[in-house]
Amino acid sequence: MTQIITQLADISDRYDALFVDLWGCVHNGVTAYPDAVAALQAYRKRGGTVVLLTNAPRPRTDVERQIARMGVPTDAWDTIATSGDSARSAMYRGIVGTKIWFMGETHDNGFFDPIKLVHDPIKVTRVPLEEAEGIVCCGPFDPHADPDVNRPQFLYAKQKGLKLLCANPDIVVDRGESREWCAGALARLYTEMGGESLYFGKPHPPIYDLARARLTELGRDVPNSGILAIGDGVHTDIDGAMGEDIDSLFITGGLAAADTLTREQPDPDALRSYLEREQATPTFAIGFLR
Incomplete structure (x- = not known):
């Protein structure tokens, strides 16, 4: 049964490393959460290692610059693992071909930067859909448009047998007070269309493999029992932690704030009902990371 806690320090001494989601936990897409930053700083001062584990469809250097602008200081984390780097590695190994139709916004162009993770990467060229061997999706062209606007292109791509590489499995995110569609919504639609x-x-294994590789780069060999995953996405952060057999801390004040009736803390009955409905069992829950 999920235990509601009041602060990270209540349980953090049980874990040597944290896999921490960014959006909805450490920042809101616009600015950092001071209490979350302070909790991570305190954890690191006690000797813990913080891996920022994000479904951002960009290289970790881009994410590092982005969170610095939001006010997340470098002493709140040790390293970063992004879905973008995980997906880029697969793309440069040729998983969707060499001629790519790209879906995303201008700020996602860093996805095609050179990569050090892959030995002898293939040469990738961005082409119109009609010439493509595969699709790379970092997100919608317009994050506020219904994913259904992509049906005509997806129908054509499906008929050609193109695979879609999804660089961000999130369905939605909240940027400040505005909710936006993510690449996961487009990948879900493409799959539904066949x-x-x-x-x-x-919650897919490759990004956790990358996160563990980041720990190894730091000289840390941490078993599953020593890792705590923190996030507000029940079907990304929590499902992923369950699949990897690691403990998790569910931040209820993010995407599930309305469902869990979270103000400072979740309503216990609402939380229980929500988790039963979503078939998820995080180890712990808290309103906000602090």
Whole structure:
């Protein structure tokens, strides 16, 4: 049964490393949460290692610059693992071909930057859909448009047998007070239409493999029992943690705030009902990371 806690420090001494979601936990897409930053800083001062584990469809260097602008200081984390780097590795190994139709916004262009994770990467060229061997999806062209606007292109792509590489399995995110569609919504639609979607962020294994590789780079060999995953996405962060057999802390004040009646803390009955409905069993829950 999920235990509601009051602060990260209540349980953090049980774990050597944290896999921490960013959006909805450490920042809201616009600015950092001071209490979350302070909790991570305190955890690191006690000797813990913080891996920021994000479904951002971009290289970790881009995410590092982005969170700095939002006010997340470098002493709140040790390293970053992004779904973008996980997906980029697969793309540069040729998983969707060499000629790519790209879906995303201008700020996603870093996805095609050179990569060090892959030895002898293939040469990838961005082409119109009619010439493509595969699709790379970092997100919608317009994050506020209904995913259904992509049906005509997806029908054509499915008929050609194109695979869609999804660089961000999230369905939606909240940017401040505004909710936006993510690449996961497009991949879900493509799959529903009969196409094949390939996922590389939470809750799928490749991003956790990358996160563990980041720990190894730091000289840390942490068993599953020593890792706590923290996030507000029940079908990304929590499902992913359950699949990897690691403990999890569910942040109820993010995407599930309305369902869990979270103000400072979740309503216990609402939380129980929500988790039963979503068939998820996080180890712990808290309103906000603090």
